[in-house]
Amino acid sequence: MKSIILSILVLLSSFSSLLYAALPAQYHQCNKTLTYDVYFHNHKIGMFERNLNWNEGNVDIYTYSKVDMLVTKSILKQQSKVEWSPEENTFLTQSFDRMISGVMAGNISAKFSDNGRRSSVSNDGKTLTFFDNDMPILDGDAVASQMRFHLINGDQAFDFMLQEADEVNHYYFAVKGQETINTNFGRVNTIRVEQIKKSDRKVVLWFAPSVDFQLVRATYKRKVLDLKATLVRKKTQCPPTTPLTATTTTLTPSGITSQSLHQ
Incomplete structure (x- = not known):
């Protein structure tokens, strides 16, 4: 049971799509709330929600x-x-603080320096330090943001050094084509991304360009595990001062309540 819960948290922490547009800083960034339902063998077992708050290129x-x-x-x-x-x-990840209650109870905090090449992770009082000369070490939020950035730019393959609680792992992904799937927002065209170089599991991610290039579905299969996350709500709020947009967009299964113009 502990391994199932941990796999769910890893799936969601690592592969939820987070950020709005390609950078650099002159591109406008909107605040967002993304909500996912989580399933184990097609039985709903929970939810996952992220709120993003931007401040001049930092979030x-x-x-x-x-x-x-x-x-x-x-x-x-x-x-x-x-x-x-x-x-x-x-x-790049600057820092994160994580608190888990229940089966995987514990507190984890991490700080990143040297342009992401060094990380220091404190896990319930025990501190570990990691360093990588070749690539920045990222947490799941930065990985998700960078993955989406690659997809917007049309890249077909990408890899990341992901900081986990007590280790750093190298993950590889590849675009496997386009696929039309049914979602809570109707039938949409998606970019299908799969994790590669891992023969003991199958991770598939579907990103929808028409839904803000957000992750609309993710599946994780490994031994007895069969997990799925689906996007059920997305709310976008852009400051009225930006010339690009002056409205709030709420995307739900019933439709778009107001339409904004985005980059």
Whole structure:
């Protein structure tokens, strides 16, 4: 049961699409709330929500997740700080603080330095330091942002060094084509992305260009695990001072309540 809960949290923390547009800084960034339903073998077991708040190229990301399986419950709360680095041409993690109650209870905090090459992670009082000469070390929020950035730019393959609680792992992804799928927002065309170089699991991610290039579905299969996350609500709020937009867009299964112009 612990491995199931942990896999759910890893799936959602690592592969939810977060940020709005291609950078650099002159591109406008809107505040967003993304809400996903989570399933285990097609049975709904919880939800996952992220709130993004922008401030001149930096973003504070607040995450809340609740998973309930039989008598087992876990709640995740996390705050991450992510920034765009023009030198690295990537999103970089500044820090994150994570609190999990229930089966995987614990507190984790991390700070990143040297343009993402170094990380220091404190896991319930035990501190570990990591360093990578070749690539920035990113948390799940920065990975998701950078993955979306690659898709907007038409890249077909990308890889990341992902900071986890007590280790750093190298993950590889490839675009496997386009696919039309049914979603809570109707039938949409998506970009299908799969994790590669891992023979013991199958991770598939579907991003919809017509839904703001957001992740609309994710699946994770490994041994007895069969997990799925689907986007059910997306709310976008842009400041009225920007010349690009002056309205709030709420995208739900019933439709768009107001339409904005975005980059």
